Amino acid sequence: GSNASKSNETNAPATEGNAKEVRLAYVPLPHYSPLLIAKQNGWIEESLKPLNVNVKWNSFSIGPLVSESFAAGGQDVGVMGDFPAIIGRSANVDTRIVGITSTSPQSLALVVPKNSSITSPADLKGKKVATTKGSYGQYLLSQLLESKGLTVNDIKFIHMSMDDVKSALLTGDIDAGVIWDPLLTILEDQNAIRIIADGTGYYQGIAVMIADHKFAAANPKVVTAILAAYERGAQFIKSNPTEAKDLVAKEVKIPPAQLAKIIDRFNYQPAITPEITEELKKSEAFMAKNQIIKNSVDIDKFVDKSYFLLQ
Amino acid sequence: MSLLNHHPYLEINDVNKQFIVDDQIVPALSAIQLAIQAGEFVSIVGSSGCGKSTLLRIVAGLECDYQGTVTLDGKRIVGPGLDRGIVFQEHRLLPWMTVTENITLGLTESDPERKKQIAQTYIELVGLAGFESAFPNQLSGGMSQRVAIARALVNKPQLLLLDEPFGALDALTKIQLQQEILRIWQSEKTTMMLVTHDIDEAIYLGDRVVVMSKRPGMIKSIIPVNLPRPRNRTSYQFFEIKKAIYREFFHEDEASLEYVI
Amino acid sequence: MSLLNHHPYLEINDVNKQFIVDDQIVPALSAIQLAIQAGEFVSIVGSSGCGKSTLLRIVAGLECDYQGTVTLDGKRIVGPGLDRGIVFQEHRLLPWMTVTENITLGLTESDPERKKQIAQTYIELVGLAGFESAFPNQLSGGMSQRVAIARALVNKPQLLLLDEPFGALDALTKIQLQQEILRIWQSEKTTMMLVTHDIDEAIYLGDRVVVMSKRPGMIKSIIPVNLPRPRNRTSYQFFEIKKAIYREFFHEDEASLEYVI
Amino acid sequence: MSLHLGKGTAPKVRRYPKNNQTFTWQQFILPIVLLIIWQMFFELGLIRSIVLPPPSTVMKTIGELLQNGQLFKHLGFSLIRVLEGFSLAVLFGLTLGIAMGLFRNVYLWLDMLIQVLRPIPPIAWIPLAILWFGIDEMSKIFIIFLGAFFPILINVIEGISQTDHKFVEVAKVLEISRLKFTSKIVLPGALPSIMTGLRVGLGFSWMCVVAAELIAGTEGIGYMIMDARQLAQTDVVLVGMLTIGITGKCFDYMLKALERKLLRWKTTYQGA
């Protein structure tokens, strides 16, 4: 029983097919819509039934918490942003990226209050700009500044959590901020902000599916089945967009109108393409340079495409 | 009846008081009728639990929930006031204050030098010189009681209510303080109400002795003490009054009476 | 000296005790030497603050920081024990317990029915029937003191230490309780140490009267009361002893002596 | 110096009157006034709804959340967690507090450890909580437990240390058993302080619900608040805060009622 493996080392001697349960960490956010659809439709349970494996769904509010739970040995498979995934791996948590859940350069952006005079990243010089340190928002900000020949030292960088960036933007405590979905679309729809630049051309906004290495190695079919169900969900979004959105809406508490808009921005493509691997390497380099991670991570080893090949 | 403004200083008029104990009514005072003239010294005796403290508390303005009226100088008593001082049956010293601080607690004098002086006078009066900075838990029972007496005296109230003030004192100290109280009474023209279990004391000090009967506390009789002062505790008249009071007190129990007298 | 195991029941041997008040040493007891036989009734008198309560507290085992030795039945006293009961100078009733609960607090009897019965006996003994369920703040001063007496009696200690137990009681109640104490003393063969300010009481009850002098508390003299019981408070011999004690007490102040006797 | 006590007034000390804790109209004036001011700020356009939605919007949201059952669902989950965490805190806080208050040695041995652990924030415990108790209920209850445990403990120890030494002496003279000493003398005396500890502790266990429900899961008032924050639904955040506030107040009310019952014998000073 993998449930007993709270103290983490115990799922070591797992051999093929002996897992009775897979602990699956998910985050009810549009980044993982296919997974949410698969959950709603019971597809994963369905495909794991022949393997005699149960699914234990563990819900988290944000990706970094999933990463933390992996570190504590609490999860077998889970989804999160590329940044928390790399941070976890850098801290020697034995995980592998087994698939990509989504990319969406448009789902994160540099924004300013509606009536701000800022029109380009170049105007940020000397301004108060906020985002969460160690997030992919920080990466985008750095890329945008770089594109105008600026560095973080040219602005007043303020570290804040997403929700607080919102409050601070609206009260005028900060001049600009990097935020991401769903907050981005919600604020946009409320006509409270203006987008200066999004990730297009700078950063793809990658979210990944990771698996505990030992678990995956011992139960490759389980991982593959989950990936397959994920792909099925992605297909479903393409073929039945309205129905798909209704299903996602059952998991995500975003007003339907905005949810539809947000989902359209995402590219649900589980395959790990070489292009994405390159992106991940760039992220990793940025993180190492900015001391977001202490130990560098070998992305080529971190990424494990084998579970796709099994299909 | 009252065209002349000639009412007694303190007038207790048909006062009744009940307590609720364990959901049952316990009558504490019943039909108390007592008029005290300004400058009079009234002693009150009565058996334990007959309502003496309750009566003093009513006069002090600490009990308001009673039937009847109590007037002081013609005005109804509605609460405590500096015109009345009280020595409680327990000493009620504040444990975090020294003897001096306890005594000066109610002193209206604001000049600290003068204040200290007054305190010192009263500390010496009650024989506690040397214990000015002692805390109450460093005092003996009798010493605490003496501090409480000093605290009540220091403000020179017009009416002083004394609830067994000398109960924890030895004979000698008691006599000395009785003299002091008499001296203050004479010089300041204070009106005094003294509750005591010591019948000698009641007679020695009082102009009248009020004898209260057991539950419900009623005034059984009021015995005037028409003896000149300073009184002689061993005089025959003194003994006669004593006997009269004891008789009131013990009327059911002549045997005990014999023991005492 | 001690080949025979014939020592007194309680032996207080050269006891000295100081307190620190305001950084100064206050001597409370000095060279106290007292031997009490089993079943003896010893009264202690002395002026306020002379160390009587301190002496009782030492015997009770509540003060351990003193010089000298105190032995009970040949063994040094190192702490309180059920063999000794004490009535404190203040009543020390627990405010959250009813009269019955306060009295049965120390009762080792475990059968609740029997317990209640015992409590009832003592409640009646101290004349508080009807107040079984009253809380201490619903009692008068004297009533509280009687509950405290009942609490100390209920366990039938071999040595009973009484610190002014009847101080807040009227003459009649006092006499009744004195009789009860004598009855218990005689039937239970309890050893008694009684601190009192009432010299009549000291003589009426005691086999010996210990007179203590003022600070530092020393034993000035021990006066035997060789009168048959029941004693007559008005007898000539009684009066003679009284006079002797007063003389010890007041030896500086003959005038006061006259007042009292 | 001219303000005098009780001159011409009824005594200010009374026993707990039976109706002491029933709601009086005064209690509601201030909250209502504040609500009106808040609404007026909105009407005057001084605060944008997205920053701080007005009471009217919050009311509407409450209605919605009540209708779709979300509010009660979330509240139910949190309620159970708080009750479990708080009960544990009461259990351990009382036991340990009594042990530390009664036994000098227990106090000496544990004090340092407890004082060092005490100020550590519940959020900081989350990783360890996950490690020890997994991501399920247990770790959430642990976080809530932590919030309530320390104020209870400190207040119990303090209450016991306030035991009147006169009563300690009575107990010693009567040689009553430690059990009886504790239950009949120490605890009744410490009760007011213990009840304060319980009330402060209960308040904090509600506070910790948010931290606890960060751990994992999609239910609970804390989750609701954090989720709504992420989605910029300030009205829902406010509903969540209000829910915690009102539920907390109700619990406090119950504790006060209990206190009143237990302290029947006591005269408390209730102010002028």
Added chain:
Amino acid sequence: MSLHLGKGTAPKVRRYPKNNQTFTWQQFILPIVLLIIWQMFFELGLIRSIVLPPPSTVMKTIGELLQNGQLFKHLGFSLIRVLEGFSLAVLFGLTLGIAMGLFRNVYLWLDMLIQVLRPIPPIAWIPLAILWFGIDEMSKIFIIFLGAFFPILINVIEGISQTDHKFVEVAKVLEISRLKFTSKIVLPGALPSIMTGLRVGLGFSWMCVVAAELIAGTEGIGYMIMDARQLAQTDVVLVGMLTIGITGKCFDYMLKALERKLLRWKTTYQGA
């Protein structure tokens, strides 16, 4: 029932001895034993370093953070915030507590509002704090203030309500001014309870540092912890927790010393 009090022992009640609070060896045993066990768990391979780094690693990290000055820098910022927030809480908590304890009407008017606000988590206040006080120091201090304010308030009110009615009567009879009544009778009596409130409040203001430093900025022990958490640097998280713990303990020590000084007149029960 066979455990008896004080039989054959020295009395268990003493005045606060002067050396009561100096550190004794017993205090250190348990923490050290726990550290050793923890290290052994690691050596035996029972806990992975990423999950819970052993004391040796934590020590090394402390060394590093001390050397590069990070620890003191962060601690300094938090220290100032805690002191400011706590001071405000003491100021308001005492003032309001005294007002509510002394005046029945103030109590009635404010009680409902305060009881409803009390359980609301500091984290939930953050958006409002930003709205009212911006993202700078003020809002952080406000969050810390909230954590300390309520336990102080509740304990002050409770302490005042415990005022012995015998002393209230003495005050009334002597007609002493309200000011004197408060300073000489009510507050000294309520002091033990107030000190407990201060101690619990101080503990909570350290707890709230993490929530407060979530708001913005890159300094402070709370930020250090949350940052390290995000970056999976469990050793730094532990150093942060330890720092808060030890600093909190030091502050608590100071408050206890103050209490001892103020309560010189009092005999406390210190257990057997």
